[in-house]
Amino acid sequence: MADQSSGNSLKAKIILQQCLSGRLQVKPADDETPAEFVEVNRGIIVYVCFMKGASQDIVEKMVKAVLNVKLSQSDNGKTVSVLDLPGDVLIVPQATLGGKLKGKVMQYHSNIGKDEGLKLYSSFVQKTQIEVENNAKSIESKCQVKWGTYGNRQVLSIVTNGPYTHTLDF
Amino acid sequence: MADQSSGNSLKAKIILQQCLSGRLQVKPADDETPAEFVEVNRGIIVYVCFMKGASQDIVEKMVKAVLNVKLSQSDNGKTVSVLDLPGDVLIVPQATLGGKLKGKVMQYHSNIGKDEGLKLYSSFVQKTQIEVENNAKSIESKCQVKWGTYGNRQVLSIVTNGPYTHTLDF
Numbered sequence: 223m224a225d226q227s228s229g230n231s232l233k234a235k236i237i238l239q240q241c242l243s244g245r246l247q248v249k250p251a252d253d254e255t256p257a258e259f260v261e262v263n264r265g266i267i268v269y270v271c272f273m274k275g276a277s278q279d280i281v282e283k284m285v286k287a288v289l290n291v292k293l294s295q296s297d298n299g300k301t302v303s304v305l306d307l308p309g310d311v312l313i314v315p316q317a318t319l320g321g322k323l324k325g326k327v328m329q330y331h332s333n334i335g336k337d338e339g340l341k342l343y344s345s346f347v348q349k350t351q352i353e354v355e356n357n358a359k360s361i362e363s364k365c366q367v368k369w370g371t372y373g374n375r376q377v378l379s380i381v382t383n384g385p386y387t388h389t390l391d392f
Numbered sequence: 393m394a395d396q397s398s399g400n401s402l403k404a405k406i407i408l409q410q411c412l413s414g415r416l417q418v419k420p421a422d423d424e425t426p427a428e429f430v431e432v433n434r435g436i437i438v439y440v441c442f443m444k445g446a447s448q449d450i451v452e453k454m455v456k457a458v459l460n461v462k463l464s465q466s467d468n469g470k471t472v473s474v475l476d477l478p479g480d481v482l483i484v485p486q487a488t489l490g491g492k493l494k495g496k497v498m499q500y501h502s503n504i505g506k507d508e509g510l511k512l513y514s515s516f517v518q519k520t521q522i523e524v525e526n527n528a529k530s531i532e533s534k535c536q537v538k539w540g541t542y543g544n545r546q547v548l549s550i551v552t553n554g555p556y557t558h559t560l561d562f
Contacts, residue, residue, distance in 0.1 A: 269557055290496050316557050323560055326460050375554045384545040387407060387439050387486050390493055
């Protein structure tokens with residue numbers, strides 16, 4: 223766990239929620255086309271935010287933590303990882319997680335720049351995909367990794383049997 | 393903001409999400425009666441967790457922060473507080489927020505005891521209700537405060553136009 227007191231050493235924040243289903247907009251509607259969405263079934267929602275100083279070397283650690291932490295309830299009542307459930311993964315870029323309360327407003331001075339953030343986010347998505355696509359149980363159950371479009375508004379709906387919300391700091 | 397490095401001085405954690413609607417189970421089904429739910433319309437979802445050492449004196453501060461921080465998007469595109477929106481408030485007790493990753497499992501050693509936690513949670517709910525019930529705009533728009541049952545599984549569904557997720561540490 224990172225020391226958050228200085229605000230400098232925290233490199234990334236994740237929030238994990240368990241879901242029965244989730245639906246996320248990946249392209250807003252425009253004059254000619256309706257909005258586009260991705261959907262997942264039972265699994266996890268992963269909200270991701272990178273802070274200043276984050277680099278590729280923590281991405282792998284983040285992906286490992288998210289996919290292996292035992293927080294998902296299996297049908298026989300055991301608490302297992304999303305890889306062992308096995309379940310879907312919906313990744314939501316959520317730069318707002320970098321906010322710090324200052325009076326009545328949130329400030330985002332510790333957030334990483336947009337270009338760097340997009341690179342790390344894309345890497346996080348890709349590494350998650352690779353892990354899930356190489357996991358025998360996930361393949362057998364046709365589990366999917368879906369993700370939101372970096373920089374877009376994340377229009378999201380979720381249905382849970384208990385979100386069982388956790389935060390992970392890196 | 394609390395120093396989170398020691399794990400001792402962090403007294404409470406909140407996650408805020410904006411919602412268009414939310415639905416939370418407050419009583420599970422049993423042999424004789426179906427499950428009971430509460431519902432909110434546009435407003436905020438407030439996930440609350442108290443840690444060891446939390447006491448009544450931070451509850452008021454938490455309520456003020458949650459109700460006054462400007463994170464809600466009004467119809468004319470301004471970013472305002474939930475009191476100024478005005479919007480509903482759905483409070484979700486979420487002890488899992490106190491978890492810290494240790495290997496592949498989460499540990500909850502810093503969480504407050506159940507009895508104390510219930511007292512603080514009840515106080516948080518009550519103070520939030522009082523603030524909303526005394527806010528002219530909230531009264532006029534018939535805004536509501538709803539909350540989950542402490543200690544229950546929080547069966548939750550939300551619809552958002554962007555959850556715009558924020559964490560607040562106390």
